[in-house]
Amino acid sequence: MSPASPHRHWTSFGTLIAVTGSVIAASVLAIGVAVWQLRSDAIASANEDSANLATVLADQVNRVVQPIDATLIDLARHRLTIDQVRDMLGTAHVHDDLRERLGGLPQATAIVIADATGELVNWSLDWPVRPLNFRGRGFHRDLLGATDDGLRVSAPFHSRVSSTHIVLFTRRLTAPDGTFTGFVGMGVPIDYFRNVYDSIAPLADRSFALLRDDGTVLARFPAELEPTGAPIADLSWFAAAARGGGFYVTRDAQTRETRLVAVRPVPGHPLFVNVTITESAALATWEHRALWIGLGSLLAFLCCAALLSGLVRKSRRLEQTTNQLDAALNNMSYGLCMFDRDGRLVLHNARYRQMYGLAAATVRPGTSLRELLRLRTEAGTECADPESYLAELTGAISRDSATHVMTRLGDGRVIAVLNDPTGDGGWISVHEDITERTQAEQRIAHMARHDALTDLANRLMFRERMDEAIARMVRTGKSFAILIFDIDLFKSVNDSLGHSGGDALLEAVAERLRRTAAPDDTLGRIGGDEFAIIQHCHDEPRDEAAARAARLLDDLRAPYEIEGKRIVIGISIGVAIAPDDGTEPSQILRNADLALYRAKGDGRGCYRFFEPAMDADAQLQREFEFELREALVRKEFEIHFQPIVDIATCRPCAVEALVRWRHPDHGLIPPDKFIPVAEEIGLIIPLGEWILDTACRIAADWPDDVRLAVNLSAVQFRSGNLVEAVRDALACSGLPAARLELEITESVLLQKDHGGLAVLHDLAALGVHIVLDDFGTGYSSLSYLQLFPFSKIKIDKSFVADLPTRSDCAAIVCTVVNLAKALDMGTTAEGVETVEQLELLRAAGCREAQGWLFGRPGAAGDLVLDQPLAAPRATAAPVIRRRSADGRAGGSMPGRRVVGPSH
Numbered sequence: 001m002s003p004a005s006p007h008r009h010w011t012s013f014g015t016l017i018a019v020t021g022s023v024i025a026a027s028v029l030a031i032g033v034a035v036w037q038l039r040s041d042a043i044a045s046a047n048e049d050s051a052n053l054a055t056v057l058a059d060q061v062n063r064v065v066q067p068i069d070a071t072l073i074d075l076a077r078h079r080l081t082i083d084q085v086r087d088m089l090g091t092a093h094v095h096d097d098l099r100e101r102l103g104g105l106p107q108a109t110a111i112v113i114a115d116a117t118g119e120l121v122n123w124s125l126d127w128p129v130r131p132l133n134f135r136g137r138g139f140h141r142d143l144l145g146a147t148d149d150g151l152r153v154s155a156p157f158h159s160r161v162s163s164t165h166i167v168l169f170t171r172r173l174t175a176p177d178g179t180f181t182g183f184v185g186m187g188v189p190i191d192y193f194r195n196v197y198d199s200i201a202p203l204a205d206r207s208f209a210l211l212r213d214d215g216t217v218l219a220r221f222p223a224e225l226e227p228t229g230a231p232i233a234d235l236s237w238f239a240a241a242a243r244g245g246g247f248y249v250t251r252d253a254q255t256r257e258t259r260l261v262a263v264r265p266v267p268g269h270p271l272f273v274n275v276t277i278t279e280s281a282a283l284a285t286w287e288h289r290a291l292w293i294g295l296g297s298l299l300a301f302l303c304c305a306a307l308l309s310g311l312v313r314k315s316r317r318l319e320q321t322t323n324q325l326d327a328a329l330n331n332m333s334y335g336l337c338m339f340d341r342d343g344r345l346v347l348h349n350a351r352y353r354q355m356y357g358l359a360a361a362t363v364r365p366g367t368s369l370r371e372l373l374r375l376r377t378e379a380g381t382e383c384a385d386p387e388s389y390l391a392e393l394t395g396a397i398s399r400d401s402a403t404h405v406m407t408r409l410g411d412g413r414v415i416a417v418l419n420d421p422t423g424d425g426g427w428i429s430v431h432e433d434i435t436e437r438t439q440a441e442q443r444i445a446h447m448a449r450h451d452a453l454t455d456l457a458n459r460l461m462f463r464e465r466m467d468e469a470i471a472r473m474v475r476t477g478k479s480f481a482i483l484i485f486d487i488d489l490f491k492s493v494n495d496s497l498g499h500s501g502g503d504a505l506l507e508a509v510a511e512r513l514r515r516t517a518a519p520d521d522t523l524g525r526i527g528g529d530e531f532a533i534i535q536h537c538h539d540e541p542r543d544e545a546a547a548r549a550a551r552l553l554d555d556l557r558a559p560y561e562i563e564g565k566r567i568v569i570g571i572s573i574g575v576a577i578a579p580d581d582g583t584e585p586s587q588i589l590r591n592a593d594l595a596l597y598r599a600k601g602d603g604r605g606c607y608r609f610f611e612p613a614m615d616a617d618a619q620l621q622r623e624f625e626f627e628l629r630e631a632l633v634r635k636e637f638e639i640h641f642q643p644i645v646d647i648a649t650c651r652p653c654a655v656e657a658l659v660r661w662r663h664p665d666h667g668l669i670p671p672d673k674f675i676p677v678a679e680e681i682g683l684i685i686p687l688g689e690w691i692l693d694t695a696c697r698i699a700a701d702w703p704d705d706v707r708l709a710v711n712l713s714a715v716q717f718r719s720g721n722l723v724e725a726v727r728d729a730l731a732c733s734g735l736p737a738a739r740l741e742l743e744i745t746e747s748v749l750l751q752k753d754h755g756g757l758a759v760l761h762d763l764a765a766l767g768v769h770i771v772l773d774d775f776g777t778g779y780s781s782l783s784y785l786q787l788f789p790f791s792k793i794k795i796d797k798s799f800v801a802d803l804p805t806r807s808d809c810a811a812i813v814c815t816v817v818n819l820a821k822a823l824d825m826g827t828t829a830e831g832v833e834t835v836e837q838l839e840l841l842r843a844a845g846c847r848e849a850q851g852w853l854f855g856r857p858g859a860a861g862d863l864v865l866d867q868p869l870a871a872p873r874a875t876a877a878p879v880i881r882r883r884s885a886d887g888r889a890g891g892s893m894p895g896r897r898v899v900g901p902s903h
Contacts, residue, residue: 023347024304026338027329030428031297033420034334035290037404037430039283041416043260045437046282047247050206050262052444054245054275057208058264059448059460060196064107065169065269068186069151071101072171075113075184076149082116082181085173089113089182090121090129096629098124103682108186109162113173115182116144125161139168143183146172151269155216156190156229164189167218190219197221205281209274213241218271237263241272249279289333296332300325334432335415341425343369343394355415355431356381369393383407397421406434414438451525453503454510462524462532466585469522469534473578481545483533484592485552485573488604490529493569497562504562505569516555532592541577542609549573549607557605572599573607581610625681627663628674632687636662639694640857643869644709644828644850647842650868654707654741656850657695658857659687679715688716689725696733696740698860706865709741709771714748723762730766737767743794745773760788771828775816785823793820795846797831804836810844817845838870 080088088094090113098111102124111124118135134140139154146152154168166187173182197208209220215232232238236248240263250259258279265272303325307318326349329336335352339345345367353363357379363372373386383389389405396403402420409415418430449461457465469480487493487509494502506529513523513531522534537544552573560567574596582588591610599608631637637659644654661669678684692710699708716722730737742763748756764770769791785793795816802809813829820827829841832851841849854869 034430042286054264193219457524488570570605656709792826
């Protein structure tokens with residue numbers, strides 16, 4: 001070796017060390033840029049998710065506020081002087097109207113009307129109204145100083161009436177000359193907005209806030225974050241609100257924690273929604289990834305350090321160290337490339353080749369970027385426009401600026417590419433597969449406008465499509481039809497199938513709709529079992545809509561297979577055609593709803609077009625509801641009593657109280673005609689209390705061994721004051737609790753609601769008896785006996801009626817009686833009309849009976865409680881002759897044919 005050889009040897013090593021150092025520096029730079037870009041992407045992704053959620057929540061808040069505002073607008077539509085406010089709005093009729101309106105607004109606690117001085121004129125609570133003045137309240141001062149009649153929202157305050165923190169939604173009452181004469185308002189508990197927050201509760205680390213447009217915080221969940229009622233202090237919020245929504249970053253004054261806030265307005269109302277996530281939560285995934293990248297990078301750097309050390313110590317370890325570096329790069333989750341100033345590949349990792357389907361033999365150092373793009377074209381993973389991409393990249397590198405692009409590949413994957421200059425004319429390219437994240441963002445955006453169960457358009461998207469249809473109609477003159485339908489008796493179907501089966505049925509209906517829809521139709525689910533269709537018409541709108549409605553009736557009534565059960569349903573359809581039936585979305589939908597109600601009233605399973613007369617029919621329904629409310633005030637209700645006898649002695653042991661309505665024009669109306677309406681409009685609560693009080697006072701004078709039975713509605717269980725009402729009725733009448741039986745139907749326990757069970761246990765604690773009525777007719781009667789220890793069960797009259805002629809009914813009655821004995825419960829058979837039925841029940845071991853055989857319901861003065869009401873016990877036990885499979889007479893069992901004395 002020449003003297004110069006050692007020098008050349010160390011020069012060669014120095015060159016290798018320099019090259020290796022350059023690779024390390026490029027790797028550090030690329031990884032650092034990639035990690036920082038990932039952090040920016042994580043922040044951007046969190047902001048976008050929060051924005052989508054804020055949009056969804058703003059829509060949900062709008063659903064809460066819209067019916068409130070609509071009611072306030074309706075109440076404030078007349079121009080009244082301050083005297084007219086007191087005279088015309090301070091009546092009992094208006095009070096009843098307010099109670100009716102409140103019944104349709106579960107989110108509200110009360111509706112109030114006050115004059116300009118703040119004096120309470122009327123409200124939806126008790127009558128007559130108590131003296132109350134709102135003068136000096138913040139919302140009253142705001143109304144006094146207001147110059148417009150728009151919706152206003154108060155700051156949160158504690159209501160002494162409802163004993164809760166509420167916000168008050170108000171609108172001004174004005175005289176014909178525009179003078180402020182009073183206001184109408186509606187209180188909503190702050191806790192009601194927890195329902196909105198609960199819809200995003202599964203998304204960890206996010207909080208929800210509802211604010212006024214002046215920055216006052218109305219509600220915030222979780223509630224422990226900050227108190228409500230105070231204005232927001234961050235000026236960035238006001239800037240975002242002024243822009244109609246946006247983002248801003250704030251820092252908590254106590255915890256010093258950074259928060260990312262998305263602000264969205266509630267459409268059409270002076271309200272805003274905040275969705276907040278802490279920066280630490282937004283960056284949690286990024287920190288996890290950055291940790292692994294850092295560990296991987298650290299390993300790579302350690303390998304490089306080992307390589308440098310090995311180059312100095314021994315050249316034969318160069319290959320081993322190089323392999324370690326390659327392993328580190330190839331185990332990265334990102335595709336990584338480094339290019340020199342001439343655009344030629346310096347290094348890359350295996351992840352890059354895997355992303356684009358490139359062979360290792362074709363991707364070598366020195367390969368130009370143009371050649372790599374050609375290879376990707378051959379592999380089917382090219383970018384959309386290679387030439388434009390090269391031109392844009394070259395320009396950015398020459399300006400020493402980074403580029404960030406997203407490329408959608410032919411197989412649907414989305415790749416984010418960061419090209420960052422290295423300072424010497426070259427650049428580092430980091431490739432990340434963001435397909436899953438992009439799909440998640442698209443799913444969130446999709447959820448904002450689609451029904452979660454059926455994936456049809458939700459109410460928000462349906463209204464948007466209606467606006468588009470109206471614009472198209474104005475532009476082209478082509479009309480469109482709105483078809484609204486729901487499933488006939490869906491509640492019964494849902495109760496029998498359970499909620500999972502009901503949801504499966506709704507999904508099946510939606511799938512049939514998709515299969516039969518025209519390309520330009522819009523399909524939507526706008527309620528529980530309510531669907532709607534926008535049908536664009538071409539020639540004869542009414543004929544086309546009628547044909548579509550007829551097809552719907554045929555398509556949707558075909559049998560369904562739901563969870564192994566064959567289900568047949570019917571639908572009722574209402575049709576409205578624009579512009580004949582309206583030119584505004586709300587008007588068209590309302591008219592289609594009226595047509596739907598007419599279809600239901602005509603027997604269901606049909607379709608009806610909107611007709612102006614339907615408005616008059618709706619008015620008649622409202623008049624019936626008004627008369628029903630007035631009936632309680634006018635004392636038109638009567639209580640009739642029907643005896644329940646001990647089968648062993650045929651002497652009365654109890655009496656059931658039954659309500660009747662003696663209408664001044666229509667005579668005596670049975671309860672099945674008005675009780676459902678009373679439940680719907682909320683009258684069942686005061687009516688039920690009146691029945692309970694009156695019946696207890698009358699029963700207190702009966703013999704001590706005669707009990708009183710009173711029916712309870714499922715609505716009374718949800719009222720919250722049932723236990724107090726029973727306690728007061730017993731106290732005022734002096735009737736012992738042990739002599740009161742409260743009869744409930746299975747609908748009270750149908751959802752196995754823990755609140756309903758708690759009320760039952762509280763009633764039992766008073767000492768009253770709880771009776772399960774109409775036993776055997778529900779979906780899962782036996783399961784209810786496990787939920788609560790009933791004192792007695794009543795056997796439905798449908799089994800008693802066929803007791804002498806059907807062996808299956810006899811078997812059911814015997815089974816129920818034996819089951820009740822085993823559970824230490826009493827039994828009462830309903831609908832007993834013949835002596836034969838009585839004898840069969842006696843033979844089966846039933847304890848008590850009720851029916852026309854012992855007396856029809858009548859006035860309390862007609863009751864006979866001191867003597868038997870039917871024939872005494874038979875001398876021989878009746879038996880039923882059942883037949884064997886071959887038809888010959890076989891063994892005996894209770895309940896078919898009576899052998900014994902004839903009555």
